[in-house]
Amino acid sequence: MNPSPKRVGPLVVLALLLAGLSWPAPVRAQSQPWSLTNAQRQAFLRYYAPVIFKRANANDGRHGYDWLTNFDFDQDGDFSNNKLHWKQIPQFVDASRTGPSAFDRWRVRPTLYTSMIEYMDGGKNLVLVYHLYHALDKNAAGDYQLHDWERVEMQVKNVVGNPGSGESVAYAVVTQHKRNVVRQQGSTDLNFMQTPTGSHLLIWQAEWSDKLLAAHGQELRFVTEPYSFFAGRMASGGKAEADVNNDDGRKKLHYVFVPEDSAAAVAAFNAQPVRYANADAQASRYDNGTSANWPAVKRVTYELQDIADIVPTHWEFGGYATHWLPDAPESFFLESPVLNEAGQAEVSTGMQRFFSKTRDIENEDDREGYPAKKWFFGTFELNSNASDTGGGGSNAFHDNAWASTVVDSRGRTRASASGYSTSPNAWWWQHDYFVHSGAVDSSDGVEQGFWLPGAWYLGSNGGFDGRWVQLFDDRPGVESGVR
Known part of the structure; x- marks a missing residue:
C-alpha cells in the first residue's frame, strides 16, 4: 500500500506563495542535475586550451614540418596520403613566396581536436581532451609514422556556470608516446597562463623527428616554470627555452602555438595564423640543437575542432x-x-x-x-x-x-x-x-x-x-x- 500524500490547507499554501515572493533566487544545489549549453561547452574548451611551446627540427629543408595542422590540410578528403603530402610542406612554404601555385589550395590550419565529458558527481565536473594533430612524426627507431596522437587532458571540478567562476583543475595528463603522465592540482609542474580570456596550461612539445634516449617524435611534457618567466624573456628578447618535467636542463623552443579564441593570449604573444600568404614568415628554420632568442620564435595561432x-x-x-x-x-x-x-x-x-x-x-x-x-x-x-x-x-x-x-x-x-x-x-x-x-x-x-x-x-x-x-x-x- 502506497502512503497517501499529506494535504496542506489552502491558506497555508497562499501564505507560502506570498512569502516566496520576497525570498532571494535559490542557489543551484550542487547535487541537482543541470547541464551546460553548447555555447558554454565551447567556452570551457576555449578557456582551458593549452599554450604549446615547441622545439623544431626545421633546418636542411624541413621548414614547416613542426606545424600543427588538420586531417584534411591538403583538401583532398583522403587521410591515407597525409604523411606523403606533409613531406611536401617545405615546397608549400617556398611556393608561397612567389604567389599562386599548386599548393595555394592547401589549408594548414593548425588544429587541436577536442571532446568534453560532462557529468554529475557531487557537483558538475568535466573531462577536457585536446588532441594535437600532426600529419607525421618519427619514432625512436627513425621510422616515419602517419598521424600523431599526443593529447592533453584535464579534469575540471566544481563547475557552476561559465568558465572562470571558481572551478578548478584537479589534474592534467599529457601523452608521452605510450605513457600517460599525470600531475595533480598543487603540483609545481602545473603552470597556467592566466588571462581575462582563459587559463591556459603551459605545455612543451618535442620536434617531429627521432632522437635516441631523449624527447622526440612530438611527445609532450609539462612546463615547470611560471608564465612570468616567459613574459620576462619575451620582453628582454632573451633565450627561448623551457624547463620541463622529468628532464635536466631547459629545453629549446622555436614555436609557440596559441589558441586563436583567447584574445588576451594572442595579444600577449602577438601570434598570427598560418596562411598561404604568410607561410614563409611563420616557418622556423632552426635545428633542434640550435637555440633561438625570443624575437626569432614563431608565434602561431591554432583552432579547436571536434574529435x-x-x-x-x-x-x-x-x-x-x-x-x-x-x-x-x-x-x-x-x-x-x-x-x-x-x-x-x-x-x-x-x-x-x-x-x-x-x-x-x-x-x-x-x-x-x-x-x-x-x-x-x-x-x-x-x-x-x-x-x-x-x-x-x-x-x-x-x-x-x-x-x-x-x-x-x-x-x-x-x-x-x-x-x-x-x-x-x-x-x-x-x-x-x-x-x-x-x-x-x-x-x-x-x-x-x-x-x-x-x-x-x-x-x-x-x-x-x-x-x-x-x-x-x-x-x-x-x-x-x-x-
Missing part, C-alpha cells in the same frame, strides 16, 4: 576504406547518434562497426585512430613520470575493462556500470567512460577512479558525451582564422 568530426570517417558506412584499413573493427552499441554542429545525425544508432587501423599510402604504418585509443574510453594507465627509455602505457587495465574483470573504486565493472551484461569481450557501449581520480596505482591492471554509471550522459542527468557530438563550426575550405 567527433573524425569519428564518422571510421564508421563502416562512412567511407572508412579511404582512410582506414579493413582490419580488426571495433563494435560499438550506439544509443545516441553522432551529431554534427546542426544537430543532424551523421552515424545512426544501433550496433555499429568502426575501423581504426591507419591506411598509409606509403605502406609504412598501421597506427590506430580514435575508436581504438585507450584515452578515448579513459582506460589508460596513469604514470607518475616521463621516461626516455620507454615503458609505461600498459594495456592491462584496458584489457580488464574490455573483459569487465576488475572493479572500479566504487565496486563496479564496466558492464555493471552500464547495465549491459553481454558487453564484456564483445562490444563497447558508446558511453563507456572511466573517470580517473588522478592518483597513480602501482597495481598492474588496476586504476583509481570509477565508471560513469547508467544514463549519466543524458541532459536530464546533467551529462554530455562530447566524443559523439560536434560543437565547433568546420568552416570548410577557408584559411586559418577566417570566420
Whole structure:
C-alpha cells in the first residue's frame, strides 16, 4: 500500500506563495542535475586550451614540418596520403613566396581536436581532451609514422556556470608516446597562463623527428616554470627555452602555438595564423640543437575542432576504406547518434562497426585512430613520470575493462556500470567512460577512479558525451582564422 500524500490547507499554501515572493533566487544545489549549453561547452574548451611551446627540427629543408595542422590540410578528403603530402610542406612554404601555385589550395590550419565529458558527481565536473594533430612524426627507431596522437587532458571540478567562476583543475595528463603522465592540482609542474580570456596550461612539445634516449617524435611534457618567466624573456628578447618535467636542463623552443579564441593570449604573444600568404614568415628554420632568442620564435595561432568530426570517417558506412584499413573493427552499441554542429545525425544508432587501423599510402604504418585509443574510453594507465627509455602505457587495465574483470573504486565493472551484461569481450557501449581520480596505482591492471554509471550522459542527468557530438563550426575550405 502506497502512503497517501499529506494535504496542506489552502491558506497555508497562499501564505507560502506570498512569502516566496520576497525570498532571494535559490542557489543551484550542487547535487541537482543541470547541464551546460553548447555555447558554454565551447567556452570551457576555449578557456582551458593549452599554450604549446615547441622545439623544431626545421633546418636542411624541413621548414614547416613542426606545424600543427588538420586531417584534411591538403583538401583532398583522403587521410591515407597525409604523411606523403606533409613531406611536401617545405615546397608549400617556398611556393608561397612567389604567389599562386599548386599548393595555394592547401589549408594548414593548425588544429587541436577536442571532446568534453560532462557529468554529475557531487557537483558538475568535466573531462577536457585536446588532441594535437600532426600529419607525421618519427619514432625512436627513425621510422616515419602517419598521424600523431599526443593529447592533453584535464579534469575540471566544481563547475557552476561559465568558465572562470571558481572551478578548478584537479589534474592534467599529457601523452608521452605510450605513457600517460599525470600531475595533480598543487603540483609545481602545473603552470597556467592566466588571462581575462582563459587559463591556459603551459605545455612543451618535442620536434617531429627521432632522437635516441631523449624527447622526440612530438611527445609532450609539462612546463615547470611560471608564465612570468616567459613574459620576462619575451620582453628582454632573451633565450627561448623551457624547463620541463622529468628532464635536466631547459629545453629549446622555436614555436609557440596559441589558441586563436583567447584574445588576451594572442595579444600577449602577438601570434598570427598560418596562411598561404604568410607561410614563409611563420616557418622556423632552426635545428633542434640550435637555440633561438625570443624575437626569432614563431608565434602561431591554432583552432579547436571536434574529435567527433573524425569519428564518422571510421564508421563502416562512412567511407572508412579511404582512410582506414579493413582490419580488426571495433563494435560499438550506439544509443545516441553522432551529431554534427546542426544537430543532424551523421552515424545512426544501433550496433555499429568502426575501423581504426591507419591506411598509409606509403605502406609504412598501421597506427590506430580514435575508436581504438585507450584515452578515448579513459582506460589508460596513469604514470607518475616521463621516461626516455620507454615503458609505461600498459594495456592491462584496458584489457580488464574490455573483459569487465576488475572493479572500479566504487565496486563496479564496466558492464555493471552500464547495465549491459553481454558487453564484456564483445562490444563497447558508446558511453563507456572511466573517470580517473588522478592518483597513480602501482597495481598492474588496476586504476583509481570509477565508471560513469547508467544514463549519466543524458541532459536530464546533467551529462554530455562530447566524443559523439560536434560543437565547433568546420568552416570548410577557408584559411586559418577566417570566420
